Structures are given as structure tokens and as C-alpha cells.
Amino acid sequence: xxxxxxNTIICKDCNREMRKxxxxxxxxxxxxxxxVKCGQKIIHPGDKVEYEHYMxxxxxxxxxxxxxxxxxxxxxxxxxxxxxxxxxxxxxxxxVSLSFERMGKISLIFDKMTEDEENKANGxxxxxxxIINNKD
Numbered sequence: 001x002x003x004x005x006x007n008t009i010i011c012k013d014c015n016r017e018m019r020k021x022x023x024x025x026x027x028x029x030x031x032x033x034x035x036v037k038c039g040q041k042i043i044h045p046g047d048k049v050e051y052e053h054y055m056x057x058x059x060x061x062x063x064x065x066x067x068x069x070x071x072x073x074x075x076x077x078x079x080x081x082x083x084x085x086x087x088x089x090x091x092x093x094x095x096v097s098l099s100f101e102r103m104g105k106i107s108l109i110f111d112k113m114t115e116d117e118e119n120k121a122n123g124x125x126x127x128x129x130x131i132i133n134n135k136d
Contacts, residue, residue: 005044011035018042028054050088057084077108085110 009018018033018040028051031044057080064076097109 005031005033009033009042011038011040013040014038025051026054053084057081 005020010016011018014035014037016035016037018035021032021034021041023030023032028047030047030051032041032047034041062078062081064078067074067076099107099109101107
């Protein structure tokens with residue numbers, strides 16, 4: 001199936017060809033086209049749907065079990081979260097990073113985001129939406 005972004009897209013305001021760009025928001029990379037004159041941006045519809053799914057999952061709170069397995073403890077991660085992460089990164093059966101951030105909070109990190117990318121993703125909204133890659 002062809003992707004709509006494989007075609008030339010013209011800005012409705014300026015009547016100029018829009019350029020392909022990628023930008024980062026909340027750690028999520030979007031494909032888009034942007035007008036070089038007025039800055040109008042059109043986000044890829046597939047990325048928009050995936051982001052809405054991500055925001056829906058992010059807003060949920062789960063009660064999960066903590067079990068003793070040998071000399072360690074295991075936590076059950078809900079299938080819908082694992083499926084979403086696997087669709088994005090194809091990372092199942094790989095090592096993940098676990099950190100004890102503070103009393104009462106443990107984090108699992110599934111991707112290998114650099115420290116700079118993570119700081120930008122955790123910064124203010126303006127920094128999150130900046131262009132990271134231009135493609136002609």
C-alpha cells in the first residue's frame with residue numbers, strides 16, 4: 001500500500017511544496033511535512049493514531065502483582081503495554097534497564113534513548129516539539 005506522504009503535498013495557505021520533517025514530542029517521533037514559508041505542519045495520520053494510543057496507555061494506572069521467583073522478584077507488565085512497546089521498537093527478549101529512582105519508584109527503560117534525548121523529552125513542551133531531521 002502506498003503512503004500518502006510519498007506524494008508531493010502543497011501548502012494550502014502558500015501554495016508551495018511542503019518538506020518532509022521529523023520532530024520529537026514527549027519522546028515520540030512524528031513524521032510530518034512542513035511549509036518552509038509559513039511553517040504550517042501536517043502530521044502523518046498513522047503517527048497521530050499511534051500517539052493517541054500512547055497517551056491513552058500513559059494515562060492508565062494498573063495494579064500488578066509482585067511475585068517471588070528464585071532469589072528475585074518479578075512484576076507482571078500488562079500485555080497491552082508490552083504489545084505497544086514491541087510494535088514501536090521490536091525489543092522483546094532483550095535486556096531492559098531498571099533503576100531505583102527514589103523511595104517508592106522503580107523505572108524500567110525499554111529503549112536506549114541517549115541522555116540528551118531523554119532530557120529533551122522531559123523538558124518543557126516547546127523543546128519537545130522541535131524538528132530533529134529534515135528530509136528533501
